[in-house]
Amino acid sequence: MAPHLLLVLHILFFLAGLSGKRGVSTVRHVSLKQGGSITIPCLYDLRYRNSVKYWCAGSSILGCSSVVHTDHPKTSGKTSISDDINQRVFTVTMTSLSSSDSDYYWCIVERKNKAGDGDRLQISADITAYIPGLYVDQQEVTGVVGQNVTVQCYYSEAGARGRWCRMGGKCLLNSGTLDGTSVTLHQQTNIVTNGNVLMVIMRALRMVDTGWYRCANGYYQMPVHITVNQQTTKQNTITFSNTATCDHFPCTQPLLSFIMAPLVSLLELMIYNS
Template sequence: MNLALFFFGLAFAIIQNVESDEIVCPKQVIGKVDGSVTITCLYSVVPKANRHVRKYLCLQGTRLGRCGSTVTSTSGFIHPNYVDRVSLEDDREGTIVMIISNLRKTDGGTYICGMNNDMNSLKAVFIVAITEDSTIPNEAQLLYGQVHGKVNFHCEFEDQYAEQRKYLCKIEKNGYKKIIDSSGAIDPLYLGRIILEVDEQRLSSFTVRMIQLKKEDSGIFLCGVGNCGTDGDNTEFDLRINEDTDIPQESRSLSTKINGSISAQCKYNPQKNYTLKFWCKWKDSACDPLIRSDGYVKYDFEGKLVLLDDPVNGTLHVLMNQITKKHEGWYWCVMTDGKQDQISTVQIIISEGNNQGLAGGKTMIVNKGETVQIPCYYPCRYKSYRKYWCKWNNLNCKEITSNVDDNENGMSVSCGTHQLVLTIESISLKDNGWYWCGVQKSGRYEETIAVQVIVEEPSGHAPNSEDRIPVDSRSNVNFVNPPSSSENKQNSLLPVLLSICAAILVASAVFFIIRLKRRNNTDLVSVGSYRTNISMTDLDNVVGKENPAVSDMQETDISGSKDGVKMKKKGSQEDIDYSCFLIHQNGSPNEENTV
């Protein structure tokens, strides 16, 4: 009989289905005679007036959805039949908790939880069933979320289930639909917005976090261990979604190219005091923080990622550049106060082709004290945008002023044709780091690129105590590796040999000038290792003689007569060059010194 009453009440509640989009209660609660029931109802706080209006509990009358008699309310009223047996608490944060104790069979029936008054009210209808059975069927836990909001399914089971698979599935008309499990399987409709976290202290317990809620997410869920709907154990949840939200949202998918950048905006309620904001990369079982507002930056993302917070407008800007293929995937933007948090998702997609936006170098290595100019090239479409340079750090990217007259740190910005040039005068070691060039339009940050500047000491600088060569205490001579004896001989002989060769070359040149001058001729002369046509007249002019060349004079071979036997000239240029080669060959063989 009691079981029949239970099913009747459940069916009656489903038929009634009179509930508001802004206040929800469980459809059915069951209690035992002399026991108690707790009814938790949830309401939207988007209209702020909802926090302060009267809340009440009443028995439904003869008209559906209308009160017959009030049981209790936040104004302090309690019906005589419920004195000392009923309570109603409103935390003004969206939760109403009602408790009826010392239950009687006559307490069973249809109740209404509402706000304001019966004539002008937001209401939810539910059934209270009273049974004398020793066991009561598990009731579905009520979860209430807003569109774009989040909910947590807390699932706790006995230790015997620690090693079994954990899951969350949804009950649909055609059976069970698996949403996520601990093996990593995820329904495609929930990619990027759900994770399953196992409690490390107690492996039989876990939490499923679902974010970016949609209206179609509402329904009955089973959180369990083993296999959904067959073996193991489970807990039932009734998820309701309210369409009203105070969280404005934008596009969730951002596309960029290899080596490109993204700019994401995460909106939040500026009235809420979030103590920590961070950006993390989503995985099936966790979301790995990459950067936090407290200054933490994951090593691989130093110089690549920054958070720019605008608490007045409730906007967190996430700028990331130097993107590679491994950065593709889902990211979460999280705001939390330690108890409550707000999460939104962003998907980064890598598209094909080359980046056609901002361009510039990736790394610059410069000497201390130099004046450095770092160019940033931009396409014509950015001409009307605001361009800027900033210096990156763990907490922000501090903009560098474009006002040259107010230049206290030696930095200035000038703009040429399609380029923005950052000039750093007399660069110092403190200027080491990442510099970002970016564009901004209507207050929104857009594309960025990063250049790493590495400042080094000049090569001729005086050594510091750390790199100074050790000195022998007995002398002022630095301990260095002395050259070998052969190197000493070679180094001392080389200047002498070069001097001898130079003297021979000069004497040879004078000899040829005097000899050729007598013949009043023009010849092909070797000077060093280069051969060229040099006029004897030019050579005469060099020594101050006036002896113009005769145009019809026959050219004579200085190596001998045409008909006679060719004799090698003792003072020929070839002999001189060959002698110099032999000298060098004995001293220091070097291909550059051979002829």
């Protein structure tokens, strides 16, 4: 068989493998202003927990150029990668974005004796855009168990509706629940940007709500990480102003002063009225 036919068959078998269920997932298209920063989460299956992860630039997984990977190097220029094997997500952070960073990228995990498994996204860093297609005030939001947390997603396409999704899970177009947590969605008009705002309120937070979410509008998506912390317990203490340093327990001077002060005042009042 001709060599070029073998190459074609190899590519077809490779693409057939990619057409099945992928073990890696990320967002689709992120729009940013020049000079901004972005953190991209790449979720992966349990079977890839100990695999090497790559961040690769290029439209095709076959010919993309590796930028950083989790074994070495973890940082290259303004791009860094980290892997949380417990949450099964590796994240890539790009800073000081410029128009030259606008490209297709791949989240890829290495597979032994097989082509890498991956998912593709597009990053647009537009030097001329005043307002990105979809953005948030901050990608990292912190909440407390039992309390609410609010995220605001801004998008420039007036009249469109935004969605709130748990990455790797389902999406909400209207108020509802995500994995048992109540979520309220408010679609509003932003007069300043002539666009819309999706206000997301996650209520009565639980520890299991910690994770990656995304705002979505049309083809644009923006990842948001929510961290839920336990409530801190504060103890109320009474401090006496007239205290003493005691070498031995019990120390009676603070208690004695606490009792004697009102008695002295009462005695003075009785003498004054007599």
